[in-house]
Amino acid sequence: MNKKFNAPQGLLLVVSGPSGAGKGTICGLLRKALPELAYSVSVTTRQPREGEVDGKDYFFKTVAQVKDMIFRGELLEYAQVYGNYYGTPKPYVQQLLNEGKDVLLEIDIQGALQIKKVFPDGVFIFVVPPSLEELRARIYKRGKDSEEVIEKRLKAATSELGYAGEYDYIIVNDVAEKAMQRVLTLLEAERYRAGRTYFIVDQMIHPEK
């Protein structure tokens, strides 16, 4: 080992999973449990809704601005939804991490896998429902859509489950509070990872640095 080890950067925590798995609920509980956790503010081209604050709810941009960001590689991931762009600004996330802040990203599977290519050292969590029956019940409960649409969504979510193996951790969301506690546990464990703790040993061996 002859790399130089400094005190670690913040940790990027990516929470992902199929719709209906409950990643939003878990992230909400996480942010309550860890108020110091930074979270990424997304870029969007859609119009601000009443009460939304630029730089807090979203960074509101024009289509030309977002296309520029894509061109310059400044988005960690992006997608078009109903004609509007949504994306995660890389310099913003990078800056938070450089400041030593842990950053939470709640994101769909395609977005998470894009981010993994840029931040392989992030901690990637895949949230799964306890069973397909439960997933079906949750999708039914949420949607006001026809049975046909719901079945289509369920099928999509089931096929998305296959991506779980690409992640670092799989968290079963039986009870949201318990699932959140599991995330807290693995977050603590990740702080003991050799790659994040070696600087302590390095300082012991080379106090002159």
Added chain:
Amino acid sequence: MNKKFNAPQGLLLVVSGPSGAGKGTICGLLRKALPELAYSVSVTTRQPREGEVDGKDYFFKTVAQVKDMIFRGELLEYAQVYGNYYGTPKPYVQQLLNEGKDVLLEIDIQGALQIKKVFPDGVFIFVVPPSLEELRARIYKRGKDSEEVIEKRLKAATSELGYAGEYDYIIVNDVAEKAMQRVLTLLEAERYRAGRTYFIVDQMIHPEK
């Protein structure tokens, strides 16, 4: 992913570190906290001491038997100490893991790194003292040796610290009870690792298996 995923094997937990770091104390506390944790019984060629039980304290073997085991690749690691062989029997550990039991190994650094080659999926923990001053104090406290011998040991331990980066986790042993709790935390987190949890998702997607 087209591998077949079965319910996971037991988890191999390897606790290592320089002498004076306190790995023995931590392992003792771990075994109290987790009585279901299996631990490896070592092979040795030394004579049984009074009260020692074959298969419980050690597997007592002749030198010829141990040399046979080495030849057949049946030892995960071995070392000669004061003319006696000590080793970790691979079939024994493998059988415990196959039965789904988690296995604890407390072992020196050379041994741990040998084992990592055979069981890369094990969880390798490196225990470090909170500071070199504390390490010196502990080595002094323990030994009845001359200052010269103690300084030699301290130097060896310090140079061994450099291996910390080869491990999965680094645990600072400031207070043994706290250090043990940290190990419990990372052990729980390791159960959520995608490689160990994917079978749940697999059973959801392919219930017919």
